[in-house]
Amino acid sequence: QLHLQESGPGLVKPSETLSLTCTVSGGSISSSSYYWGWIRQPPGKGLEWIGSIYYSGSTYYNPSLKSRVTISVDTSKNHFSLRLGSLTAADTAVYYCARHEGSGWLDPFDYWGQGALVTVSS
Amino acid sequence: QSVLTQPPSASGTPGQTVTISCSGSSSNIGSNYVYWYQQLPGTAPKLLIYRNNQRPSGVPDRFSGSKSGTSASLAISGLRSEDEADYYCAAWDYSLSAWVFGGGTKLTVL
Numbered sequence: 001q002l003h004l005q006e007s008g009p010g011l012v013k014p015s016e017t018l019s020l021t022c023t024v025s026g027g028s029i030s031s032s033s034y035y036w037g038w039i040r041q042p043p044g045k046g047l048e049w050i051g052s053i054y055y056s057g058s059t060y061y062n063p064s065l066k067s068r069v070t071i072s073v074d075t076s077k078n079h080f081s082l083r084l085g086s087l088t089a090a091d092t093a094v095y096y097c098a099r100h101e102g103s104g105w106l107d108p109f110d111y112w113g114q115g116a117l118v119t120v121s122s
Numbered sequence: 123q124s125v126l127t128q129p130p131s132a133s134g135t136p137g138q139t140v141t142i143s144c145s146g147s148s149s150n151i152g153s154n155y156v157y158w159y160q161q162l163p164g165t166a167p168k169l170l171i172y173r174n175n176q177r178p179s180g181v182p183d184r185f186s187g188s189k190s191g192t193s194a195s196l197a198i199s200g201l202r203s204e205d206e207a208d209y210y211c212a213a214w215d216y217s218l219s220a221w222v223f224g225g226g227t228k229l230t231v232l
Contacts, residue, residue, distance in 0.1 A: 039221075045225075046124055046210065046223055046224065046225045046226045047159075047167065047210055047212070047223040047226075048223070049220060049221035049222075049223070060219075062220045062221075063218065063219055063220060064220070096166055096167075098166075101169070101172070106154075106214050108157040108169055108172050108212070109159075109167070109169065110169050110178070112166035112167060112168070113166065114165075114166055115166055
């Protein structure tokens with residue numbers, strides 16, 4: 001059974017950079033032809049797609065966040081990572097990592113991590 | 123303001139059928155598949171309906187999806203207390219080049 005787990009600091013200061021890692025277990029990022037993505041959810045609000053990455057490193061970002069986002073993959077550690085810079089309080093959210101169901105970034109998310117709450121505050 | 127529009131709340135009594143709507147545009151629902159996610163309190167979203175009306179393995183047939191033009195609907199029949207959750211519609215928007223979601227509908231089972 002595939003399992004995804006987010007990890008990283010729960011509190012980050014304004015203007016700094018958020019760094020989260022999603023560790024995949026029960027399957028290999030590089031042996032399967034899947035895209036992997038990040039989605040966030042501000043407290044009490046809806047979902048927002050941040051971006052997605054293929055095991056080869058190809059990425060697709062939400063244009064509204066593209067200037068501040070970097071998603072990378074480390075197949076040797078079977079994990080992928082999110083960096084979001086120039087943080088403001090509006091970036092406070094639960095950050096989820098997830099797998100796209102099929103072999104493209106246009107496929108829905110079928111496996112999700114439990115989510116990691118990141119609070120932006122001084 | 124979400125790109126896809128959903129009613130903020132819906133409710134029903136056990137056994138009833140409830141329908142949740144999702145309205146979009148030609149660049150998202152009108153030209154791409156619609157997906158529905160169920161988010162139980164304090165948990166991650168779960169894929170409930172894919173490609174407009176298909177159910178993943180394990181999802182009861184009480185859940186059904188439909189799409190017409192630039193709108194979609196999720197119907198839940200034989201409502202049960204465990205269906206109480208937030209429901210989100212989603213689609214790829216080719217104009218925005220992004221996945222877009224509805225604002226979510228909180229379903230209450232009375």
